[in-house]
Amino acid sequence: MGELPDYSGEYNPDIEFEDLSKEALIRLLKAYQKIFVGALGIWNTLNRQRMSVEEVWKLDGDVYELQLNTFELPQVTRALNIQGNDVATMLKYFQMCPDGARKGLYEFDCDLKDKNHAVLTFTKCPTLFYFERHGSPKDIECLCGPGSIEERAFDAICRYFNPGIKARALKRPPRSSDDDICCQWEFKLEK
Amino acid sequence: MGELNDYSGDFDAELTLPDFSKEALMRLLVASGKLYLGIDGIWTGLMRKKYGDRAAFDLDKEVWFSKALELDIKQTCEAMNIVGDDIPTLFKYLQFGPAFSVIYVGPPPDFEPRVQFELKDRNHGIMTVTRCNSLEYFERHNDTALQKLACEEIDLPAFKWIARRFNPKIECEPIKLPPRQSPDDVACRWEFRMRD
Numbered sequence: 514m515g516e517l518p519d520y521s522g523e524y525n526p527d528i529e530f531e532d533l534s535k536e537a538l539i540r541l542l543k544a545y546q547k548i549f550v551g552a553l554g555i556w557n558t559l560n561r562q563r564m565s566v567e568e569v570w571k572l573d574g575d576v577y578e579l580q581l582n583t584f585e586l587p588q589v590t591r592a593l594n595i596q597g598n599d600v601a602t603m604l605k606y607f608q609m610c611p612d613g614a615r616k617g618l619y620e621f622d623c624d625l626k627d628k629n630h631a632v633l634t635f636t637k638c639p640t641l642f643y644f645e646r647h648g649s650p651k652d653i654e655c656l657c658g659p660g661s662i663e664e665r666a667f668d669a670i671c672r673y674f675n676p677g678i679k680a681r682a683l684k685r686p687p688r689s690s691d692d693d694i695c696c697q698w699e700f701k702l703e704k
Numbered sequence: 705m706g707e708l709n710d711y712s713g714d715f716d717a718e719l720t721l722p723d724f725s726k727e728a729l730m731r732l733l734v735a736s737g738k739l740y741l742g743i744d745g746i747w748t749g750l751m752r753k754k755y756g757d758r759a760a761f762d763l764d765k766e767v768w769f770s771k772a773l774e775l776d777i778k779q780t781c782e783a784m785n786i787v788g789d790d791i792p793t794l795f796k797y798l799q800f801g802p803a804f805s806v807i808y809v810g811p812p813p814d815f816e817p818r819v820q821f822e823l824k825d826r827n828h829g830i831m832t833v834t835r836c837n838s839l840e841y842f843e844r845h846n847d848t849a850l851q852k853l854a855c856e857e858i859d860l861p862a863f864k865w866i867a868r869r870f871n872p873k874i875e876c877e878p879i880k881l882p883p884r885q886s887p888d889d890v891a892c893r894w895e896f897r898m899r900d
Contacts, residue, residue: 519785520800524792526821528799530730530806537784538729539721544783545736545802551775552740555767556747563763572754576747584742588735593728594710601715608719609711611736616720623717 546611546618553577553612554643570655574662578669585610586673598675600700601628606670629702632683638695641686650687657686657696667698677702727813734815737807741838744803748850761853768858769865776801777869789871791829791896795821797870798831808836827898830879836891839882848883855882855892863894873899 516534530538553573560569589595589610595602604623607613620637644652657663659682667680684697707725721729744764751760777797781787786796799805799821810816818835842851860878867874879893 520796521785521787524796524823526795526823527817529815529817530733531726535722535726535729538726538733540783541780541800542721542729542733542736544779545733545740548776548779548802549736549740549743551779552743552767552772555771555775559763559766559770572750575750576743579746579750580739580743583746584739588739589732592731592735593724594712596712604717605711605715609732611732611739625715625717628715 542611543617550612550618550639554640566649566651566655570652570662574665577662578665581666581669582673585612586670599628600631600678600702601625603670603674603678603700604631604633606674607633629678631700632697633700634697635695641688641695645686645688653686663696667700671700675702677704679703730815731812734807734809734812737802741803741807745838745841748853757849757853761857764853765857765861768862773862773865774869776803777866790826791874791898792823792826794867794870794874794896795823795829795831797866808833829896830893831896832893833891839884839891842882843884851882859892867896871898875899 517528517532517537518534519537519540520528520533525532533541556576557569557573560572564572586606589606593605593609595605595609604625613619618637618639619635622634622636624632624634626632640656641653644656655661664680664682671678671680679701681699681701682696683699684694686696688695707728708719708723709725709728711719711724711728716723724732744767748760748764751763754760755763780801781797784796784800786793786800788796798819805817805819808818810818818833820832820834822830822832824830838854839851842848842854860881863876867876874896875898876894876896879895880890881892884891
């Protein structure tokens with residue numbers, strides 16, 4: 514049996530990832546990304562029926578930070594053998610984590626000044642766009658502002674690779690227009 | 705540049721998923737599935753501390769049955785072009801959904817399957833989970849409450865829900881559920897039948 518471009522054919526009780534084409538694996542990986550990010554959104558939405566917006570985001574931040582340290586950082590770095598303690602290594606994780614920054618999801622321009630200093634300019638953020646349409650200024654503050662889930666996540670990722678790497682927001686939402694960038698962050702190893 | 709078998713090399717700002725080998729993508733798929741189910745466990749754990757077992761378990765069920773399962777099925781079936789309303793189609797989804805068969809596997813590179821599917825005919829199938837990471841976690845931590853939530857309050861109605869989502873005539877019943885008699889025992893076994 515050659516590589517399957519999808520699974521529209523007959524059911525096979527013994528099928529494995531190996532039997533699928535690379536293109537099919539990539540489509541499936543992108544589907545998993547959407548499912549993962551979607552699940553976070555479902556929790557956030559349902560929790561609003563039970564607690565304040567601040568409590569919802571605080572809980573989201575607690576869950577996300579714990580899952581980063583327990584699952585996502587060790588699983589992804591192990592799966593792809595990402596090793597090192599500089600900013601460039603951390604950016605490799607950013608590119609490859611399931612809810613990470615890449616085309617079609619959270620898109621960014623990377624200015625790698627040297628291996629321990631980078632500026633990322635996020636040009637597309639589906640989560641920000643969602644809360645611009647459906648949320649409140651408080652949501653955007655809890656998502657992107659000081660102490661937000663975003664900042665907590667970047668801090669946790671920096672710490673995992675090297676406690677000396679610091680994340681600093683150069684520009685945060687709210688945006689002045691739809692053409693504006695979403696946010697801009699500097700990652701730098703501080704002496 | 706040839707296909708990368710991992711990302712141990714230099715950072716490349718232009719690198720995308722097609723630059724990796726199939727083996728690397730498979731490892732990343734298994735990792736993605738694990739953290740999807742893992743974050744559910746973390747979320748439920750924090751909710752238990754904050755609101756108690758009952759409220760946390762009810763909310764977790766609401767998450768799965770309100771939208772999460774539908775999102776899971778829709779995205780997986782679209783990505784794999786899985787179309788149909790019979791038991792083989794249902795099994796095709798169960799083989800590739802992110803929170804089930806794809807993560808109940810042995811270590812790389814073999815990823816030995818720990819969920820077995822047996823299709824008696826197009827209208828009758830048996831699914832056996834030979835080893836279940838979640839059950840082994842519950843057993844190690846002696847967390848019977850969480851085991852009952854996962855197996856009886858989530859998996860049981862979830863498999864029934866998923867079966868009906870593919871075809872309202874498909875019925876699902878457990879043949880065997882935890883607790884296990886010994887570590888050599890299978891974790892659970894399920895029967896799917898198409899009602900006349």
